Amino acid sequence: MLLAIEQGNTNSMFAVHDGTTWVAQWRSATEANRTADEYAVWLTQLFAMSGLSFEALDACIVSSVVPQSVFNLRNLSRRYLGVEPLVIGENVALGIPIRVDKPSEVGSDRIVNAIGAHAAHSGPLIVVDSGTATTIDVVAADGGFEGGAIAPGIHLSVEALHAAAAKLPRVALRRPGRVIGTDTVSAMQSGVFWGYVALIEGMIARIKAERGEPMTVVATGGIAALFYDATAAIDDFDPDVTIRGLLEIYRRNSSSRP
Missing domain, CATH: 3.30.420.40 (ATPase, nucleotide binding domain)
Incomplete structure (x- = not known):
């Protein structure tokens, strides 16, 4: 199963995909200094309420527009999920051309949205x-x-x-x-x-x-x-x-x- 994390400036979304469908989604206020341990405590409770466990996860992908949070989200995946996360913007193949003057400056949220919209429309x-x-x-x-x-x-x-x-x-x-x-x-x-x-x-x-x-x-x-x-x-x-x-x-x- 995949844990997908999308972190905006105000809210963050955590969602679990079982290979067929999204089986759980949660939102929390974005806190740039929240540690990997704090994320784990919070997620453990939500996973338990949904009948899920960290052990069932075998992948994690992270999109964040809050650079100081990426370190802790990466540690969450490594330490508690036991997987190396894919982090948008860090040697991740997007599969689409970015036709702007400075591609490195485009927020990961905008790229993810472009791909998600194109996949369905x-x-x-x-x-x-x-x-x-x-x-x-x-x-x-x-x-x-x-x-x-x-x-x-x-x-x-x-x-x-x-x-x-x-x-x-x-x-x-x-x-x-x-x-x-x-x-x-x-x-x-x-x-x-x-x-x-x-x-x-x-x-x-x-x-x-x-x-x-x-x-x-x-x-x-x-x-x-x-x-x-x-x-x-x-x-x-x-x-x-x-x-x-x-x-x-x-x-x-x-x-x-x-």
């Missing part, structure tokens, strides 16, 4: 991932990663608005029924939510115009479900893009599948 793609940052990336028909755009995530915008403006409160993220707010809270919620919808729509339109070809738009990430049915610019909401990409990369680098 045909044709040129635009992949919108809403997390700590909102990334809007282009995947060519052959699966090649061709760059994109990075904007602050919606939660960052909410917090920045509250922190920088003394009279503006912290508001819950929700979809307002109207664009025009009639009090401070509803006006902020409208600006944040519909402003992000407009950002996504505008960037998708500009990318399509620049590319000059039909493109399928796939949304993923924790916040994407909130936006999916608020705009016709997104063709499909696919929450499994990342773990599918991790599995695909693992299979491309292993002679035996999990």
Whole structure:
């Protein structure tokens, strides 16, 4: 079985694949200084609750945008799982061309998403991932990663608005029924939510115009479900893009599948 670890700036996902399907998935807040021992204690309890054990694992793959955490995640795999992990960005074959000026600077999360989206969706793609940052990336028909755009995530915008403006409160993220707010809270919620919808729509339109070809738009990430049915610019909401990409990369680098 395979343990796939995807670590973002805000949340981390741990998922187990048994060779046929994903049998368990867990999320935790990302803590850059969490040690391998702390990860092991936490995972041991979750494995037990799901009827799993470390002994059943024979592979591990890690994608992290938090460099200081990779050391501890590697030690977790070596010390407690007894396997050498595949770490995206460290001599791991991706199987796709990276057509940007500086491939080494592209975050592993964006590459994993490109591979996961291409594995399930045909044709040129635009992949919108809403997390700590909102990334809007282009995947060519052959699966090649061709760059994109990075904007602050919606939660960052909410917090920045509250922190920088003394009279503006912290508001819950929700979809307002109207664009025009009639009090401070509803006006902020409208600006944040519909402003992000407009950002996504505008960037998708500009990318399509620049590319000059039909493109399928796939949304993923924790916040994407909130936006999916608020705009016709997104063709499909696919929450499994990342773990599918991790599995695909693992299979491309292993002679035996999990």
